[in-house]
Amino acid sequence: MKEDRSEMAAKDVELDPRSAAISEPLSSSSSSPAAFNAVVSAGNKSRSCKSSLPVTQPPCPGHVLENVLENVLQFLTCRRDRNAVSLVCRSWYRVEAQTRFEVFIGNCYSLSPSRLTRRFKGVRSLLLKGKPRFADFNLMPPDWGAQFAPWVAATAMAYPWLEKVNLKRMFVTDDDLALLAESFPGFKELILRCCEGFGTSGIALFANKCRQLKVLDLIESEVTDDEVDWISCFPEGETHLESLSFECVESPINFKALEGLVLRSPFLKKLRTSRFVSLEELHRLMVQASQLTSLGTGSFSPNDVPQGEQEPDYASAFRASKSIVCLSGFRELTPEYLPAISPVCANLTSLNLSYANISPDILKPIIRNCHNIRVFWALDSICDEGLQAVAATCKELRELRVFPSDPLEDSESPVSALGLQAISEGCRKLESILYFCQRMTNGAVIAMSENCPQLTVFRLCIMGRYRPDHVTGKPMDDGFGAIVKNCKKLTRLAVSGLLTDEAFSIIGEHGKLIRTLSVAFAGDSDMALRYILEGCPKLQKLEIRDCPFGDVGLRSGMHRYHNMRFVWMSYCRLTRGGCRDIAHALPSVVAEVFGSDVDDDDDNADYVETLYMYRSLDGARKDAPKFVTIL
Amino acid sequence: MAYEEVINGLNLKDTELRLGLPGGEEKEQDLEVSCVRRNKRQFHQTTDEHNLIEESSPPSKTQIVGWPPVRSNRKNNNKGVSYVKVSMDGAPYLRKIDLKMYKNYPELLKALENMFKFTIGEYSEREGYKGSGFVPTYEDKDGDWMLVGDVPWDMFSSSCQKLRIMKRSESPAL
Secondary structure: OHHHHHHHHHHHOOOOOOOOOOOOOOOOOOOOOOHHHHHHHOOOOOOOOOOOOOOOOOOOOOOHHHHHHHHHHOOOOOHHHHHHHHOOOHHHHHHHHHHOOEEEEOOOOOOOHHHHHHHOOOOOEEEEEOOOHHHHHOOOOOOOOOEOHHHHHHHHHHOOOOOEEEEEOOEOOHHHHHHHHHHOOOOOEEEEEOOEOEEHHHHHHHHHHOOOOOEEEEEOOOEEOOOOOHHHHOOOOOOOOOEEEOOOOOOOOOHHHHHHHHHOOOOOOEEEEOOOOOHHHHHHHHHHOOOOOEEEEOOOOOOOOEOOOOOOOHHHHHHHOOOOOEEEOOOOOOHHHHHHHHHHHOOOOEEEOOOOOOOHHHHHHHHOOOOOOOEEEEEHHHHHHHHHHHHHHOOOOOEEEEEOOOOOOOOOOOOOHHHHHHHHHHOOOOOEEEEEEOOOOHHHHHHHHHHOOOOOEEEEEEOOOOOOOOOOOOOOHHHHHHHHHHOOOOOEEEOOOOOOHHHHHHHHHHOOOOOEEEEEOOOOOHHHHHHHHHOOOOOOEEEEEOOOOEHHHHHOOOOOHHHOOEEEEEOOEOEHHHHHHHHHHOOOEEEEEEOOOOOOOHHHOOEOOEEEEEEOOOOOOOOOOOOOEEO | OOOOOEEOOEEHHHHOOOOOOOOOHHHHHHHHHHHHHHHHHHHHOOOOOOOHHHHOOOOOOOOOOOOOOOOHHHHHOOOOOOEEEEEEOOOOEOEEEEHHHOOOHHHHHHHHHHHHOOOOOEEEOOOEEEOOOEEEEEEOOOOOEEEOOOOOHHHHHHHOOEEEEEEHHHOOOO
């Protein structure tokens, strides 16, 4: 959840990538914006990457205007506006660069750290993304890259006033954390999402050195257990902590130290504990910190208690926490205790039960009070029946995620078209959905497209590959087709099930705002890829696996790869030669190929297991491991 | 799930309501076993980063790398944990067990026996548990206290809220 909200916040301040091809006039169509803005902002506004050297111009009249401009620009955080500003003239470009405090880099390999520091002089906040999303699913070998080290080194020199760092899918070492802590005396916020490479010793050092720390959020990251009591390493005395999140840290926690830390953190609003915090311990924390707005409840399971001993009144602790609007955790839930959260249900806007195997009977009495919920994550153990209960009560629902409790292809899925249909009928304000199931019907998907016109994110994962509509036997073309036709605000789409080329024709034609498209085990031929690449004008991120797409399909997108953040294709029918052709034709695009060696099979020796292609201002990276070939 | 609880000769399958023809259970069992094996493997899997070992599978199921697209931290504990408190009359401490760890009554009862160091006795449909001083009971979602073993396993595991191992002297009715 936190991940989502950080991401959303980041997008708000995303810099618009249009460049200062300074000599060229600003026009509404894709005139030549600088490649730099393109990679540094990575938004809807990304444009062509043709960089051109600025032509010497007579100085802009009125340098005094620069001072005025500087004052005005400080208020501009919207990337679209900043982009426009930087294109006006050299003077405006300069001032904009000076006043840009938050920088978003969607792909850490799209530019070098030195390019960043050369242009922007006053960066206070940096958001960096590393590996592409498919790396989460074991599709990328380890040690591929995305190291934070060069970035921390460069920013340490250039921006000693740096306050915030937000990283996603980066490789961060303990040394990096140490350097971070040493280099930035005013450092305030560290958010690490889906990162790895560091351990509790790095966290300990960081916590100890950053005396101004407000936010330390470790989200879905792999943290090695160095058997260091990191919680005890926070400095003595009152802290500035506002948010502390360590749900993903898989090592025991010194509870006494945690309790002490909470006690001396009067500004703490968000506390997300790991599963090593028991229910009794949670109770003690809640009693000391009734001002919390966001609570990660840890295990939500009591330790072995002596028989007959009085148990704490958990419900009363929740009753006293009048500000709680966001609940997560429940990592080892003992269901009989779940009703304790009832006092806060009416205030909840966000509830994450996705680590708890909850049956409909357990869910229903809880969810029936959650009228204000906007974000709900759960396991499919809640069944269609549970989803129906959600649909009946949660009229303000904006985001729903239903994860599989048994993530196998042939398992019995307790959620189906029924649940999807119910949600579409009850939750009309839905904007974002991620739904795992074994099989689906076009009817339910069409219903959602008609009932939920506000959808911006539609991700349906039919785990059974190539499954058609299980009622009609037809492909899922009609369902996904309806989604792109009816949901006019759709920016992110993930498709699954049996899909023909026709489905992609519709997606290409109607998916006018789609920025991210995920395709797996779908399509009949290269035509499907062509439809996508010749349509979907706003497409930025394309991730494909196990589709019958080859070099011909890949070639059909040559006109636009420089204008996309990345293309990922694995287990398709690309050949090395085909990829090389593209790479040579597009100098501003880097094409990496990797995968298992198949030199024992001559016929397939030419086939590429994975192609990861992205635009870059600074050419091929220097830190590619041996198994990666850059064409 | 395979319904093959046989507690001391009594096949509890007889008490089940099922649709479908009799027979064919063996196949279910095989599937079940491979499923169990797989699940156990995943459950005990350490998070080796990007290690494809976790993707290897028993021959009865094909397993594709990275499919379905679920992050490994979710996969590892996705079976979910469902803890239930267990008390035993006379024992100093309440314990808790994860019902999801067990597939049938014999497994559960054996675990309880080990946990509290006692024997449960023989079960019969008519007379409950004989031969020991203890009777395993549970509270279901309606708040009723029932004898462990009376209903099919699935029904039990989804509705059991608490377990209590009662002294026979306290449970004349059972």
